[in-house]
Amino acid sequence: MSTGADFPATQSWLAHRVSYGETDAMGVVYYAEYLHLFERARSLFIRERGMSYAEVEKRGVFLPVREACCRYRIPARYDDELWVRCGISEWRRASLLFVYEVHAQDRATLMATGSTEHACVNAEGKPVRVPDWLRGLFG
Amino acid sequence: MSTGADFPATQSWLAHRVSYGETDAMGVVYYAEYLHLFERARSLFIRERGMSYAEVEKRGVFLPVREACCRYRIPARYDDELWVRCGISEWRRASLLFVYEVHAQDRATLMATGSTEHACVNAEGKPVRVPDWLRGLFG
Amino acid sequence: MSTGADFPATQSWLAHRVSYGETDAMGVVYYAEYLHLFERARSLFIRERGMSYAEVEKRGVFLPVREACCRYRIPARYDDELWVRCGISEWRRASLLFVYEVHAQDRATLMATGSTEHACVNAEGKPVRVPDWLRGLFG
Amino acid sequence: MSTGADFPATQSWLAHRVSYGETDAMGVVYYAEYLHLFERARSLFIRERGMSYAEVEKRGVFLPVREACCRYRIPARYDDELWVRCGISEWRRASLLFVYEVHAQDRATLMATGSTEHACVNAEGKPVRVPDWLRGLFG
Numbered sequence: 001m002s003t004g005a006d007f008p009a010t011q012s013w014l015a016h017r018v019s020y021g022e023t024d025a026m027g028v029v030y031y032a033e034y035l036h037l038f039e040r041a042r043s044l045f046i047r048e049r050g051m052s053y054a055e056v057e058k059r060g061v062f063l064p065v066r067e068a069c070c071r072y073r074i075p076a077r078y079d080d081e082l083w084v085r086c087g088i089s090e091w092r093r094a095s096l097l098f099v100y101e102v103h104a105q106d107r108a109t110l111m112a113t114g115s116t117e118h119a120c121v122n123a124e125g126k127p128v129r130v131p132d133w134l135r136g137l138f139g
Numbered sequence: 140m141s142t143g144a145d146f147p148a149t150q151s152w153l154a155h156r157v158s159y160g161e162t163d164a165m166g167v168v169y170y171a172e173y174l175h176l177f178e179r180a181r182s183l184f185i186r187e188r189g190m191s192y193a194e195v196e197k198r199g200v201f202l203p204v205r206e207a208c209c210r211y212r213i214p215a216r217y218d219d220e221l222w223v224r225c226g227i228s229e230w231r232r233a234s235l236l237f238v239y240e241v242h243a244q245d246r247a248t249l250m251a252t253g254s255t256e257h258a259c260v261n262a263e264g265k266p267v268r269v270p271d272w273l274r275g276l277f278g
Numbered sequence: 279m280s281t282g283a284d285f286p287a288t289q290s291w292l293a294h295r296v297s298y299g300e301t302d303a304m305g306v307v308y309y310a311e312y313l314h315l316f317e318r319a320r321s322l323f324i325r326e327r328g329m330s331y332a333e334v335e336k337r338g339v340f341l342p343v344r345e346a347c348c349r350y351r352i353p354a355r356y357d358d359e360l361w362v363r364c365g366i367s368e369w370r371r372a373s374l375l376f377v378y379e380v381h382a383q384d385r386a387t388l389m390a391t392g393s394t395e396h397a398c399v400n401a402e403g404k405p406v407r408v409p410d411w412l413r414g415l416f417g
Numbered sequence: 418m419s420t421g422a423d424f425p426a427t428q429s430w431l432a433h434r435v436s437y438g439e440t441d442a443m444g445v446v447y448y449a450e451y452l453h454l455f456e457r458a459r460s461l462f463i464r465e466r467g468m469s470y471a472e473v474e475k476r477g478v479f480l481p482v483r484e485a486c487c488r489y490r491i492p493a494r495y496d497d498e499l500w501v502r503c504g505i506s507e508w509r510r511a512s513l514l515f516v517y518e519v520h521a522q523d524r525a526t527l528m529a530t531g532s533t534e535h536a537c538v539n540a541e542g543k544p545v546r547v548p549d550w551l552r553g554l555f556g
Contacts (some may be wrong), residue, residue: 021169021314025162025217031482035449036299054357065448069486078164079332160453170343171313175438193496204309208347218471301442303495356442
């Protein structure tokens, strides 16, 4: 999993305020919620490159998640302001790998790290080569 | 909202174990989770009448929620076994009203009550008369 | 439920981008997610008055939800930018009523309306009079 | 990640019906929901050994998640009946590793696999040796 040192240069930062609904009875953000944060960061990342993921789908390309991992370091709590950094660390023929870091408000304290591997498929779910226009967005 | 006394005779009971992911930092089940419970109870109710909601949709009938209400009486906690009772209290021309009760494990202590009003629409989202075969399921 | 015309003058607007995780197989925002939106808007509303809800709790005052209602008018979709307006429409001795409106990006198209009634309790869960410092925040 | 062949012999199977609230606009179960399923399977696994996780916490032992991974193979859909298998694949001094498999109704078609690594900590969050009574439950 990525550390701050080698995070991909093309990246986005999502600001996120922790709501009550994201916490659990331990008083901290429930572990599944980080995957929601990753998705929000991923969407923002694509949008900031000039195209929404909704638009990607309209062009007939879908990026279903094949694998997701998260490493939890410091628990986040209600009302915390978090910053989620997102980038793409690897392009393969028919898949790509997003990496994430969840930081505290200071953007320096690392709370969690993660990654999601996405297949590139068409509307029928068949794997397809990552189109150049998609790859070009992040160039 | 319905009390036990006048709950519709045709009804289903859903058993549900509270998970950590449903609780919040107050140590109790988060308020939005009750709408998930209502949906689970509603699906079970339809399934126990002999047709899944998926099948209802395949026949071209959709029942989007128009209004949902929940009254919270006693908070539920992690690992509680809850019993959710569901019935239909009212049929209108192009809509229907489901009612719910969330009980403790004893099926006697009322933790919450609620209702959801559903429009009856076709695949294009246009309101349609509640079909006889749907109404007949609950007869 | 409130319409735009008589919305309380002291109010906050929360901007919210719809994520994939908030949608369901009908392609629209799942009905329980609106209660999460209401909570986010409520927290922002309190924070914008100069105090976080976390701080309210530290002072020994808790505002558990007693009843929540939502009326759904126009479904929201993935990637929509929503604006959630929140205000307090009623103060009672030991409870208060928040009201909400969910708008499209234009802040004019009303997608949903709702309300939540909150008890005012102490750390032991006993109802207490709404403290003056709390009421004063919204004065 | 574990395949069926070498799944730990001490195991539990959780039955789970997919609700609408767990699906997303792609028509399939949203990827974060699998971590909720894992938690439900884990809780059942502990409960079937004769102790609830709530009881584990009452004895002063907490098992926060340090890392979670999920590999998605076949998407699950609304109303599917899933079976989630859970076991412990590894005990370390102050941590343990749960593994999961999500199967279709036939308990043979593998939809997803996953794992969660848990630290063993006391009420102050300090790492402690896995107590013998905990390990003994799964013996």
